[in-house]
Amino acid sequence: MSESTGLRARKKERTRDAIGDAAVSLFLEHGFDRVSVNDIAAAAEISKPTLFRYFPTKEDLVLHRFADHQGEAARVVRDRRSGIKPVTALHRHFRAGLDRYEPVTGLNDHPEVVAFHRLVFTTPTLAGRLTQYQLEDEAALADALGEGIQARLRAAQVLAVQRVLARTNWQKIADGRAAHDVHPEAVADADQAFSQLR
Numbered sequence: 001m002s003e004s005t006g007l008r009a010r011k012k013e014r015t016r017d018a019i020g021d022a023a024v025s026l027f028l029e030h031g032f033d034r035v036s037v038n039d040i041a042a043a044a045e046i047s048k049p050t051l052f053r054y055f056p057t058k059e060d061l062v063l064h065r066f067a068d069h070q071g072e073a074a075r076v077v078r079d080r081r082s083g084i085k086p087v088t089a090l091h092r093h094f095r096a097g098l099d100r101y102e103p104v105t106g107l108n109d110h111p112e113v114v115a116f117h118r119l120v121f122t123t124p125t126l127a128g129r130l131t132q133y134q135l136e137d138e139a140a141l142a143d144a145l146g147e148g149i150q151a152r153l154r155a156a157q158v159l160a161v162q163r164v165l166a167r168t169n170w171q172k173i174a175d176g177r178a179a180h181d182v183h184p185e186a187v188a189d190a191d192q193a194f195s196q197l198r
Contacts, residue, residue: 015054016054016055016064018044019040019044019046019051019054019055019061020055020065022043022044023040023044023055023061023062024061024062024116025043026039026040027061027062028112028115028116028119031119032062032119032123032125033123037051037058057129058125059125059126059129060129062116062119062126063120063129063130065103066120066130066133070133070136070137070140071136071140072093073093073140073141073144073159073162074140074141074143074144075144076089076090077089077090077141077144077145078144085198086144086154087158087194087197087198090158090194091190091194091197094162094165094190095187095190098169098183098186098187098190101179101183103116103117104166105165105166105186106165106166106168106170106171106186107169107170107173107179107183107186108173108179109173109177109178109179109180114174117170117174121167121170134159134163137159138152139155141155141159142154142155154197157197158197161194161197164193165186165189165193168186168189169189
């Protein structure tokens with residue numbers, strides 16, 4: 001039974017990935033507002049109701065890639081080793097992401113990643129939905145940090161720092177610089193920003 005459940009879950013995940021990939025390809029080629037849900041369903045060879053079973057909104061077809069990181073800051077804080085302060089753990093995590101050139105840090109110069117970020121940042125409905133994800137992350141991080149206004153303020157500050165750092169890195173790359181060349185500046189910016197948080 002568990003083997004068939006595992007197989008079914010893997011098939012659903014492959015279907016979800018195929019739908020998301022088809023949607024992002026169409027959005028990058030034609031623009032978010034010029035692609036209909038019917039176009040995506042046709043490209044993914046599924047029905048429109050099937051598409052909506054996997055992705056409740058058109059925006060989610062793009063932002064599921066960010067959703068993979070949802071709650072990440074809260075997990076970093078909860079899973080940190082004893083004796084490590086929350087901001088230190090978050091700083092180390094962000095720095096490790098820079099060293100791996102993770103797209104979520106903005107420090108990735110793969111053309112599709114740069115185009116994907118441009119799509120998100122320049123499409124108002126996507127930017128609005130991304131803000132909703134960020135507010136949910138902020139609430140989760142605040143819960144991990146403790147109770148009250150201090151935890152909420154600290155969570156807002158940390159996530160604002162990460163957002164500004166990532167957007168700054170992306171802009172440098174979108175302006176034509178290579179991620180490898182931006183890396184030292186990105187590390188210095190992150191070190192300065194997180195030290196100010198402390």
